[in-house]
Amino acid sequence: MSDSFPTQALHIDRQQTYPDSVFPHVIAYDRDAAPAMASDEAIDPRVRPWVFEHCEELLSLATRHGAVAFRDFPTKTVDAFDDFIQGLGLENFPYDRSLSNAVRINRTPRVFSANEAPPDVRIFFHHEMAQTPLYPRYILFFCEIAAAEGGATPLCRSDILFKRLTERCPKFASDCESKGLQYTNVMPDSDDPNSGMGRSWQKTLGVDSRDAAQARLDELNYSYQWLDNGCLRATTPPLPAVMEVSPGVKTFFNQLIAAYCGWKDERNDPSDAIRHGDGSRLDRDGVAVAIELSEELAYDHQWQVGDIVLLDNTVAMHARRPFVGTRKVLASLAEMRTHAFELASS
Numbered sequence: 001m002s003d004s005f006p007t008q009a010l011h012i013d014r015q016q017t018y019p020d021s022v023f024p025h026v027i028a029y030d031r032d033a034a035p036a037m038a039s040d041e042a043i044d045p046r047v048r049p050w051v052f053e054h055c056e057e058l059l060s061l062a063t064r065h066g067a068v069a070f071r072d073f074p075t076k077t078v079d080a081f082d083d084f085i086q087g088l089g090l091e092n093f094p095y096d097r098s099l100s101n102a103v104r105i106n107r108t109p110r111v112f113s114a115n116e117a118p119p120d121v122r123i124f125f126h127h128e129m130a131q132t133p134l135y136p137r138y139i140l141f142f143c144e145i146a147a148a149e150g151g152a153t154p155l156c157r158s159d160i161l162f163k164r165l166t167e168r169c170p171k172f173a174s175d176c177e178s179k180g181l182q183y184t185n186v187m188p189d190s191d192d193p194n195s196g197m198g199r200s201w202q203k204t205l206g207v208d209s210r211d212a213a214q215a216r217l218d219e220l221n222y223s224y225q226w227l228d229n230g231c232l233r234a235t236t237p238p239l240p241a242v243m244e245v246s247p248g249v250k251t252f253f254n255q256l257i258a259a260y261c262g263w264k265d266e267r268n269d270p271s272d273a274i275r276h277g278d279g280s281r282l283d284r285d286g287v288a289v290a291i292e293l294s295e296e297l298a299y300d301h302q303w304q305v306g307d308i309v310l311l312d313n314t315v316a317m318h319a320r321r322p323f324v325g326t327r328k329v330l331a332s333l334a335e336m337r338t339h340a341f342e343l344a345s346s
């Protein structure tokens with residue numbers, strides 16, 4: 001990958017090695033070969049054409065390795081990150097069209113804060129929006145300010161997790177695949193920034209009245225109930241829990257771990273948050289093994305200002321470690337996809 005914008009593959013601390021991939025794949029800008037052209041505050045005019053020229057290769061690296069981290073790039077500002085994303089030529093998946101339950105703040109039309117939840121709130125492993133019928137194929141993260149302590153973004157290869165889960169808990173893995181999952185959460189009447197899942201029902205559904213909320217939920221095939229305090233309890237239709245990303249390769253494409261471990265706030269009790277698609281309860285031991293594997297397989301990305309990480313959301317899961325101080329990690333979603341699940345008739 002070359003020329004007036006020299007880059008090189010880099011080995012990074014705690015990078016994982018698999019037979020035909022590494023995790024994450026890391027591309028570093030080589031400042032010794034060609035110093036940055038612009039000051040750190042400005043957009044370097046070589047970045048976007050470089051991304052554009054290599055976009056197919058970068059996306060296929062993301063799919064093969066699960067994640068591609070860009071280090072030491074002359075991308076230190078939100079505008080530089082936005083410019084990088086535009087080089088990829090992907091369709092934007094705007095936060096306001098998503099059914100995400102996280103509170104986020106847009107910085108540009110396609111860049112927003114990753115989650116406004118307080119620093120001590122841990123966010124557990126998940127595939128972005130796998131708990132809704134609409135999800136992004138790709139996610140990009142960018143570090144604007146690194147935390148004084150903690151604040152890594154753990155990443156996990158979901159294909160490897162599912163393979164190991166199938167070996168250790170074949171029945172649970174097969175139940176996940178054959179029965180799918182459904183998720184229940186209680187959305188507040190107005191944004192609750194103290195929760196990792198505090199987005200109001202109005203914003204989550206993109207509506208401003210109860211009638212419009214109900215119409216949207218009916219369209220999405222959710223069941224729901226209005227609570228006395230103005231909150232809305234909604235349950236998704238059954239959704240897939242496993243995705244075949246290439247022939248014979250399956251990922252644990254869901255939000256099981258996040259919902260089970262982390263969907264906890266003053267409105268939500270994690271034990272009510274998730275069931276199989278037929279309404280049956282999850283096997284606790286199977287869930288415990290999935291959680292254990294996710295931690296065992298975790299690569300913690302320790303942010304440096306200006307880092308960009310591109311994930312294929314169907315291959316890698318992500319999470320957030322608690323932190324101390326100010327941390328600004330921004331995100332962008334691309335290429336909206338839909339998924340649905342048909343329960344086999346018994």
Ligand SMILES: [Fe+2]
Binds near residue numbers: 126128318
């Ligand atoms: Fe996320």
